[in-house]
Every structure is written in structure tokens, then in C-alpha cells.
Amino acid sequence: MHLPYMMQPLTFLLSLLLLADRGGARITIPENVTVPAVIAFGDSIVDQGANNNLKTLVKANFAPYGKDFIAGKPTGRFTNNKTPADLIVEELGIKEILPAYFDPSLNDKELLTGVSFASGGSGYDPQTPKIVSVLSFAEQLQQFEEYIVKLKSMVGEERTRYILANSLFLVVAGSDDLANTYFTVGIRRLQYDIPSYADLMVSSASNFIQDIYKLGARRIAVFGTPPIGCLPSQRTLGGGGLRVCAEEYNQASQIYNSKLQPQIEHLNGTLAQSRIVYVDIYNPLLAIIENPLQYGLEVVDRGCCGTGNIEVSILCNSLLPTCPDDSKYLFWDSYHPTDKGYNILINQVIGRYINDFF
Template identity: 45%
Template sequence: MKAIHLLLFSQVLVLMIKICAQITSIIVFGDSSVDPGNNNYVATVAKSNFQPYGCDFYDKRPTGRFSNGRIATDFISEALGIRNIIPAYLDPHYNIVDFAKGVSFASAGTGYDNFTSSILSVIPLWKELVYYKEYQNRLRVHFGAENANKILSEALYLISIGTNDFLENYYAFPFRSTVYIVEDYENYLLGIAKNFIIDLYDLGARKISIGGLPPMGCLPLERNENYLSGKKCIQSYNRVAQDFNVKLQQLVRRLTRELGGVQLVYSDIYNILFDIIMNPQSFGFEVGERGCCATGSYEMSYMCNKLNPFTCSIANKYVFWDSMHPSEKTNFLVAEHTLKNTLAVFV
């Protein structure tokens, strides 16, 4: 296990040598893909602050990250020479000085759609923005307006959200699907994404990356629905993700033209994850179709617990940690891909 960590760390060091960072802070919005533990302080069942979550984190500590170790934003921060983890804004163990170098407002289970966040009683995206405004005020009180504004304008803003809107909302409950055909629901979400980016811009953000949807039909939880067909990926879900991503890229190009001085990029998560899932051995994995925790087919959060006898012994041999979330090694590979192919424009 330690050898795997050393390998990951050495790879990060290689990235750090190659990148001369101009970014001194990372500010994160989104869902469980980038939540480092905000849900620990929310009255929700969408939690992961217990073992075996965090079994490969520092001191084997479960932090609320939905992974066996670190998540992609942690690796991005370390590679840029900022810090080795991005803290959760609601974590009382950190203060505004800590948050000046990086902070995440993300909440596992949330989405663009307010109804999505209400399903598991997590932080809606609009509330993440409220916390961000509060954070801005705290920065200005502590550092002064000029220094705070410099931190905010030079920070890199990362957004990763949208999967729950489809898998935990549109396809799971009849409310949105009876009102919208899926193409119209995509457009509804894109309208929210557009307004959120404009709000960030109006609040001073100038370096923004927004991630697309993953191949959500290939997540173990969804493949489990195709039990009679050998647990193949649900292609209809993947097509929706691809269609949404094309529209999101179009939105990014349009806003880049309209918002003066913004550096706005689209981060492609779909293709790197699809390649890893379809060809796990090529990336050093042994298992790509199910997760490590429990049976790896349907368990996550409280169903993924230390009492389950089926959890694997070496999580980073698996593409997925639980039935929906990547392992630490996969998170590193996604971060590496994003740094090289998207975020390099910022440094």
C-alpha cells in the first residue's frame, strides 16, 4: 500500500517540475467528486466520514471524501504547488488563513437542479455560492480588500457537478421526467450552469474550469441494472452525458466571447474515465467494472462500511472505490489528465 502512495507522490512531483504555477489558490464547487467533507456538517445520509472510506488517506483517516484516499482536486492543488489537500469550508478545524490557499464548497449528492439537492438534504448549488460570498467577506476582513481581491481574481475556480441531476433525480424520480424530455432537461441544467458562471464572474472570478459529465452509464451502480446483459454500460445514459457535454462546451465558448477578461475552459472528464474503465489493465488496474468496497456493485455511503467482509484489500487495483466513486489512483489519473490537457492554460 505504501509503495502505491510513493508511486503516486513521485508522479505528482514530476508534474510539479513541469508546471510553473501562477495560481496561488483553488476554489471548488460541486458534488461528491470534489467534496472533501462538507457533508460531515450537514444533516444528511450522504456521508463518508467513517471507515473504510479514507483507508489510504493520511493516517487512514476518513475525512468525508468519497474515496479510499484523496480526490482529484487534492492532486491538482498539490501539483500546482499549493497544498496537498483542499479543505472543506464547513470544517471547523480550518480558518480563513487556511482557506486563502484553497477551499471547497462542494456537497456530495447535490446538482445544478435544486430538487436534486433536496432528495438527500444536501447543500444546493445556490447555497454553495452563498458560502462563497461569506468567504469573500471573511477574506476582506482578515487580509484587507486589496489583498483579498487579489486572492480572488488570481484563484483557479473548479466546478464539477451534474451527474446526480440525472442518476439521482431525472432517472430515479418521475418529477422532472414528466415535465421535461431529456434534451430539454439538459438545457434546463445548462441554463443554471450559465447563470452560476456569470455570478462567479460578477463576483471577481477570472480563471474558471467547468467539468463535463462522466460516462455515467458505466458506473458500477448503473451497470448493475444491466445484470441480465452481463452488467454492460447503459449506453443511453452515456449518450445523454455526451450530448450534455457537447452543449456545455458550446456554452463555454459563448461565455468566453461574452465575458470580458475571463479564462473559461471545459474539462473533459468523460473520455479519460471511459478509457480507464474500458481498458483498466492499460492503466495499471485489475478491475474496472465494480468497486472495491463491499461487493462494489451497489454499495456507497453507509452501505460501504468496515463490517462488510467483501471489501478488497488493495483499493487502488480498482478503478472504482465504491459503486459510484473513483478510487484514489483513478482520481490521480483524472487530475493528471486535466492538468495536462485543460488547466495548463492557466499556468
């Protein structure tokens, strides 16, 4: 098993809706619009600590993860500070951070304003979470159903319907299906070529979106996959001696994205009263990687943790040094961005998508 591929990389652009200026929130939304909660599903980009109590190696609840988080505390977030999900709820003026559904300190108020069901290492392919013993999308959906029952017990059916219809849902996955299940472990490579495997992923993603729609979700951001071949670990394992971007992986990501986007547009056009939006993160991330100085970055081919070439999850730990200035790095470990990286990505995508949800 190759640990670096266990993590769900950069589908991260969860960064989606940020920026602008509006009192407690910097996101500008129409005057008559409310966003009562943010609810996230997916992988390590929006895993807020769900994996902490699972029997899996895919964890981040130890130093140096969380180095710049509140009180320097590692919480299971796969970065040095906040995740895109945290940034989104903060920018919307809802609350400071988005908790995991399994957070033991969760209270009723937190439930009403949103949670994350995401589990690092998960994916659309049912085989993907099994490989690393994390929560599947089917299990995340089951937890969402439990969550809805809790909401109804607190505020009643009508208010619950309102919360679900007006909240922002984030769906972030796909990178681990390609990087781990298809390329590294290879259990699907004998069965599918890349286009047909992408079809399997898109079908699963589409079914999941329809499932949460049936349960009341209406505003849904569905993130494509990034240029996974340019992640530091992929450069190390697939980029040769010079650690260039692994083009086969990038091409697979592009094929998947090219199939996902029209399917999302189809769902948006056929599911009544929905605002389902495909979010391109491939091109914004690649632009940063190709022109780092333009964004105030110096290092984009390795992470801040250890050598930065391979360390992720348990391989990135307190026994290793970290870079002296993570604000110069795009990546925190060999898979996930730094706080600086996430904020740059946020600025890249906000203007393009914010109005599509209202």
C-alpha cells in the same frame, strides 16, 4: 430512494491540472503566473467533508472511507484517499489538502489558500440537492459570499480581488442531476425529454458561472459529466444481467456535454479577462474503462468496497470487507474512483488543459 444515485459520480476529473515538474509542484505554469488558492464547488467528487454535519444519508465520514488518507482517517471524502481537489492544490504547491469550508479546524491561512464548498449529492437542478437534503448551488454561492467577506476582513479589498482573480475555481456537477433526479427518482422525466433537461442544466450552470465571475472568479474549470452508465452501480441497476454499461445514461451524458461545451466557450469569449475552460472527462474515463490493462488496472466494473456492485455512502461501511488490493481497481465504491483511479485520470487530462488557464 435509490441510494447509489444520491452520490455525485464522476464528474471527478477535477484531476485537471496535474503532472510536470516544478520544485514543490509538478505542474508547470508560466514564470510570471501565481495561483494563490484553489476554490471548489459542486458534488461528492470535491466534497471535502461538507456533508458531515448535514442531516443527510449522503456521507462518507466513516470507515472504510479514508482508509489510505492521512492517519487512515475518514473525513467525509468519498474515496479511500485524496480527492482531485486535494491532488490539485498539492500539485500546485499550495498545500497538502483542500479543506471543506465547514471544517471546524479551519484557520485564516487555510482560508487564504482555498476551500471547497462542494456537497455530495448536489447538482445544477435545484431539485437535485433537495432530494437528498444537501447543499444547493445557491447555498454554496451564499457561503462563497461569506468567504469573500472573511478574506476582506483579513487582507483587505485589493488583496482579496487579487486572490480571487488569480485562483483556480473548480465547478463539478451534473452527474447526479441525470442519474438521480432524471432517471431514478424521475421527478423531471415527466416534464422534460433528455435534450430539454440538459438545456435546464446548462442554463443553471451558466448562471452559476456568471455569478462567481461577478464576485471575482476568472480562472474557472467546468467539468462535463462522465459516462455515468458505466459506473458500477449504474451497471447493476441499468445494465441488465451482464451488468454492461447503461447506454441510455451514457447518451444523456453525451447530450448534456454537447450542450455545455459551446456555452462554456461562449462565456469564455464574452466575459472579460476570463479563462473559463470546459473539461472533458467523458472520453478519458471511457478509455480507461475500455482498456484497463493499459493503465495497470484489472477491475473497472465494480468497486473495492463490499461486492462493489451497489455499495456507496452508508452502504459502504466498516461491516463490509474491502478488496485486498485497491490499486487494481478503478473504483473505490460503486460510484467514486480509488486513489489509483484519480491519479490515472489526472495524467489523462493535464496536458490538454493546463495552458488554457494562463
